[in-house]
Amino acid sequence: MAPTQAASVLVASNRGPISYDVREDGSLHAKRGGGGLVSGLSAIGPETGALWVCSALGDGDREAVRRGVGEQGVRMLDIDADVHADAYNGIANSALWFVHHMLYQTPLEPVFDAEFRRQWASYETYNRAFAEALAEEAAPGAAVLVQDYHLTLVPRMLRELRPDLRIGHFSHTPWAPPDYFRLLPDDIAAQVLGGILGADRAAFLTQRWADAFTECCHAVLGPGIPSGTRIGVHGLGADADFLRERSHRPDVAERMAELREQIGTTADGKPRQAIVRVDRTELSKNIVRGLLAYRELLTDRPEWRERVVHVAFAYPSRQDLAVYRDYMAEVERLAEEINSQYGTPGWTPVLLNMKDDFARSLASYRLADVALVNPIRDGMNLVAKEMPVVSDDGCVLVLSREAGAYEELGEDAITVNPYDVSGTARALHEALTMPLDERAERTKRLAAAATALPPAQWFLDQLNALDS
Structure with a gap:
């Protein structure tokens, strides 16, 4: 009209x-x-x-x-x-x-x-x-x-x-x-x-x-x-007011409880750490190499087995194009392969979900210990900006140098070459072992940079x- x-x-x-x-x-x-x-x-x-x-x-x-x-x-x-x-x-x-x-x-x-x-x-x-x-x-x-x-x-x-x-x-x-x-x-x-x-x-x-x-x-x-x-x-930049208000609604709290239960605890009762990614299943988002890096982390550093979970939300994108359907199938295949290779009765290494759910995405933002944002190339990548804003206890950002957000956030992130799977695995280990006080300080600076130019x-x- x-x-x-x-x-x-x-x-x-x-x-x-x-x-x-x-x-x-x-x-x-x-x-x-x-x-x-x-x-x-x-x-x-x-x-x-x-x-x-x-x-x-x-x-x-x-x-x-x-x-x-x-x-x-x-x-x-x-x-x-x-x-x-x-x-x-x-x-x-x-x-x-x-x-x-x-x-x-x-x-x-x-x-x-x-x-x-x-x-x-x-x-x-x-x-x-x-x-x-x-x-x-x-x-x-x-x-x-x-x-x-x-x-x-x-x-x-x-x-x-x-x-x-x-x-x-x-x-x-x-x-x-x-x-x-x-x-x-x-x-x-x-x-x-x-x-x-x-x-x-x-x-x-x-x-x-x-x-x-x-x-x-x-x-x-x-x-x-x-x-x-x-x-x-x-x-x-990220819309801080909207994100913080929306991420504390009851539906997000419900999904946080579900996610915590799925992630589970270690043998000594401590919550497992969570490496979180939230992306459309878009070729440029580099989800497959992210999974390969996580698998290499579990292979080379067996101490992380049963202590960490990769929460991977890969939402459908452009499914009318065959190359995108094929990519989504490869993401699913690789996640299943990692779970089959390393999973135990009490531990699922990769929690993969391919059904779009904004409330669940926000829940994962709040509980993430590590945010994995490793695109091959990205104009900006708002997920990299949103996670530090919403995080409850601070999260370490592992960020591709090929994301536009790197220009503003690179100083307080752990930077990776998106093609370097071994380098990304090492970055994940560094992120998981970062002291909590340093993690919290970096998150504050990331959130400030991320919200410098809100959408309006x-x-x-x-x-x-x-x-x-």
Whole structure:
């Protein structure tokens, strides 16, 4: 449902703040999402005339659009389902995501053939639908904040339609270095960069990703490329107030009791230590190497057997892509193998759960002794920031140097090379043996750094920067 008046602040993203399901009786059920953008828009207040433009993602969303059901401040675009599938799965998640996270097995992939070009045409169509909707809804001189790799072409398209607008683009992923970015066909690489350079300001989660973008522009488009685009950095932080309040509700307490029982105690009655990870089963999260490192810890340091449990929450992600289904199966297989190899009647070495449960995630944050965050590559990784904020007694953060969060948290974490399984095993041992007073002090500093730019302020800073 579009607002009746032109909007002065607009946000564009693939996923919106609300989604719909069709129930058995034919009625529509609305479910609200969360995250930094939701917090940000609520921070600027309803009087600003803000509008969120997003895509209908499923049958329920499309039915809501067809019935004219919606809420003030949200416009959902019913883009053809096949076009959306090509743009979202074919290009955004299977090409741009893989490039920026450097995930390709290059002897075999990528293959940029006629089918890729067909999907790229859908990506252009998808981006144009957003640009046209934004141009239609925006008040003169409005501020438009375009989000992420799904919509890299929108700023340039929108600039051509509405040169009066103030346009920002924010990248939530890492940005690939030039040599890897140039796996993309030359014209496509130029189109992606040129699309973002249609914005007045392009912003990133860390200085490293911002510098990589600039280097790609010089490598692909030539040095000193004429553009008025300014580059910015906004390191999205954890929402401390929300997390601390939500993590002390009764449902979290119930799950903490369940987890403590599952983790159990040692032979002398002491609680076992918990190494906790909470991730989507996303290729870049490096869950398999984390399990391999834990297995190596148990192999090389048998004193940890029956004294530690790896609590691994690996929630489904992009299960419509075969490579993700295969990865999830490998996570499950390896966890079962470790439990079979080392488990005893009173000790399950790996507690693996693959059913998404936010309350249980928060419960694990509170009781973690060690937080394992070892992505191959990550734009930020909010789990690394959330765990120290929620932790009851302090936790040691074992953190990949390839996570964006490393830029802010690295000094008080134990840093690992995400590919070095033996090094990660040694880091886990160091974390498990860290004195409690040092652990508590590090956790305080981590929590302070993690909450330096909470979501509402992160959003407002981007908005204010467009006025600079």
